[in-house]
Amino acid sequence: MTHGVGGNPLGEALASVPVQARPDIAAMDGYHSPQVACSVRLNTNESPFPPPMAWQEALADEVALIDFRRYPDRRAVALRKDIATHHRVDHEQIFVANGSNEAIQTLCLTYGGAGRSVLVFEPTYAMHSQIARTSGSAVIVGTRDDQHRIDVAAARLTIAEHQPSIIFICSPNNPTGLVEAQETIEAILDVAPGIVVVDEAYGQFATWSAMQLLHPSRALCVLRTYSKTWAMAGARLGYLIGPTWMIEEFDKVVLPYHLDAVKQIAGRLALRYEPEMRSRIAQLVVERERVLSALSALPVKVWPSQANFILFQPNHCAADDVWQYLVDHDVLIRNCSSWPGLHNCLRVTLGTAAENGEFLCQLEAALLATCATASVGQTATVSESI
Ligand SMILES: Cc1ncc(COP(=O)(O)O)c(C=O)c1O
Secondary structure, eight states: OOOOOTTOHHHHHHHTOSSOOOHHHHTOOOOOOOOOOOSEEOSSOOOSSOOOHHHHHHHHHHHTTOOTTSOOOTTOHHHHHHHHHHHTSOGGGEEEESHHHHHHHHHHHHHOOTTOEEEEESSSOHHHHHHHHHTTOEEEEEOBOTTSOBOHHHHHHHHHHHOOSEEEEESSOTTTOOOOOHHHHHHHHHHOSSEEEEEOTTGGGSSOOGGGGOOTTSOEEEEEESSSTTSOGGGOOEEEEOOHHHHHHHHHHSOTTOSOHHHHHHHHHHGGGHHHHHHHHHHHHHHHHHHHHHHHTSSEEEOOOSSSEEEEEESSSOHHHHHHHHHHTTEEOEEOTTSTTOTTOEEEEOOOHHHHHHHHHHHHHHHHHHHTTOOSSSOOOHHHHO
């Protein structure tokens, strides 16, 4: 069977492919975060500050001692123990992975799959539904209110109707920056028939953590990553904390020796530099408040954030035009305007003070330049729009 679509170049290209992917995979778009070469890169919520030099030096010293002939520790026990100490839990409650994305994948392979469903609340981190789909799970989309908070009453009905095997809650939510209330998570836990996952990739920025709700009798787990607050996106390291019965199942599913020896050392050493990590967060919070206040003086709608990024929506200009203007002026942010529930929205990651200053300066110019040719379903003059 071929996929040919008359007159469609993609369809014709697919038609010449000798073996077709699974139909649901072939129909997918894949994950797109453009890696455009700009000097000011504020598009993927990375840390603008490098990890401490002392960490880099200690890592180089320890890497020199690795016996590369041998496979690494398959269960990464030392790393699990150090993470467990950091969070004051048992190391049997920790599952470590190549970025929290791999933890999400392991979770979906273990508890999702054909005949099962996964509930997400859009707008949220796109990989939850993307990975759920690749695992063969059906994706159910729950609703949020106009503040982007999960609508608990609606969630209860959706859960009762679909009985999802996994429920993803992102808090602080990417890309809105909103922290979900504890009562919301508890209300969902009360009715969830399967696993509830709280993705806390930006957890250190938040006012509370769902880790305090972890309990052996609860099907709750929490995701964390080294990619953001630990300034180690290049290391690809993340982890999940949950009850031991859940972790034991993940260990059966994940590939043997998936965590290389360098990564295991990098993760252990990083934890020695927690004060530096906290200080990076403090600097970013100061920057966040400064950028939020500067944005509120511009013709954009801004959402409050408890993360290292801010969601905003130009009042009268097309987000696509603003994004392109910024790229043309060497500033890369995230264009979310085609994401569910985020019409005409953009997301900016907080960078250094200099990067944020450059972003604000170029944004102001972009709003001036693009609103002159505004095309967001309304005709705005420059004076009306800025
Ligand atoms: C909410 C959320 N979860 C998970 C991830 C994945 O992070 P990583 O795989 O780098 O640990 C991201 C990355 O942007 C994210 O925003």
